[in-house]
Amino acid sequence: xxxxxxxxxxxxxxxxxxxxxxxxxxxxxxxxxxxxxxxxxxxxxxxxxxxxxxxxxxxxxxxxxxxxxxxxxxxxxxxxxxxxxxxxxxxxxxxxxxxxxxxxxxxxxxxxxxxxxxxxxxxxxxxxxxxxxxxxxxxxxxxxxxxxxxxxxxxxxxxxxxxxxxxxxxxxxxxxxxxxxxxxxxxxxxxxxxxxxxxxxxxxxxxxxxxxxxxxxxxxxxxxxxxxxxxxxxxxxxxxxxxxxxxxxxxxxxxxxxxxxxxxxxxxxxxxxxxxxxxxxxxxxxxxxxx
Numbered sequence: 001x002x003x004x005x006x007x008x009x010x011x012x013x014x015x016x017x018x019x020x021x022x023x024x025x026x027x028x029x030x031x032x033x034x035x036x037x038x039x040x041x042x043x044x045x046x047x048x049x050x051x052x053x054x055x056x057x058x059x060x061x062x063x064x065x066x067x068x069x070x071x072x073x074x075x076x077x078x079x080x081x082x083x084x085x086x087x088x089x090x091x092x093x094x095x096x097x098x099x100x101x102x103x104x105x106x107x108x109x110x111x112x113x114x115x116x117x118x119x120x121x122x123x124x125x126x127x128x129x130x131x132x133x134x135x136x137x138x139x140x141x142x143x144x145x146x147x148x149x150x151x152x153x154x155x156x157x158x159x160x161x162x163x164x165x166x167x168x169x170x171x172x173x174x175x176x177x178x179x180x181x182x183x184x185x186x187x188x189x190x191x192x193x194x195x196x197x198x199x200x201x202x203x204x205x206x207x208x209x210x211x212x213x214x215x216x217x218x219x220x221x222x223x224x225x226x227x228x229x230x231x232x233x234x235x236x237x238x239x240x241x242x243x244x245x246x247x248x249x250x251x252x253x254x255x256x257x258x259x260x261x262x263x264x265x266x267x268x269x270x271x272x273x274x275x276x277x278x279x280x281x282x283x284x285x286x287x288x289x290x291x
């Protein structure tokens with residue numbers, strides 16, 4: 001009998017007490033999700049969000065789950081997943097919120113045709129904040145496509161907010177375009193060895209190409225002058241290859257310069273328009289908020 005009592009006591013002490021109901025309650029999961037979002041642990045936060053939505057689907061509004069999920073996908077750079085999903089049809093607010101993240105995913109992927117399509121599908125008149133977000137992304141599209149007349153009209157419209165502060169962006173975009181190089185002109189200038197590189201801003205390579213081809217020409221000249229035809233033909237052939245490479249290299253350097261210029265313009269526009277702040281504001285306004 002004593003052994004039975006001892007065994008029961010041992011088992012009672014060994015078995016852990018059941019977790020309190022609040023340990024896995026919605027408040028606890030929501031708090032932990034916000035904690036993970038604040039620390040940019042986006043994948044884990046998305047898992048917790050799905051757990052909250054699965055266990056307690058009525059705890060938060062559907063739009064809050066949707067906005068937070070889109071926010072975490074974007075922060076995790078899963079842009080294709082955002083664009084590959086079906087657009088929501090759960091009301092104007094959810095549709096406008098979805099359009100914001102879809103537009104930003106298209107911007108992140110530099111897919112301007114997709115951005116234009118998403119802007120066309122954006123529900124208008126839901127709330128002033130979302131209408132302002134729409135206007136900013138339209139301005140981004142116009143500037144990237146060099147539609148400056150459309151950008152001027154958009155800024156002067158003044159609806160839903162005064163947009164005059166962004167006029168500087170139009171001037172900056174125009175200035176960036178004026179700095180772009182013409183690849184065909186770089187190729188023509190490349191007929192003078194190295195000048196195509198110099199025109200494209202690659203001065204070091206241009207000077208090196210000029211000196212290299214000049215030395216080769218001198219060596220070829222003296223090789224034929226002294227009767228060393230074999231050496232002359234060899235250096236002449238090499239010189240022709242260097243010369244053709246210099247012309248083509250100037251063309252490529254101009255295109256590379258324009259690519260860098262476009263990337264800088266893209267980054268500066270997105271930063272100046274504060275698109276990241278819009279997404280953070282969406283999380284606070286219509287998502288699960290932050291810690």
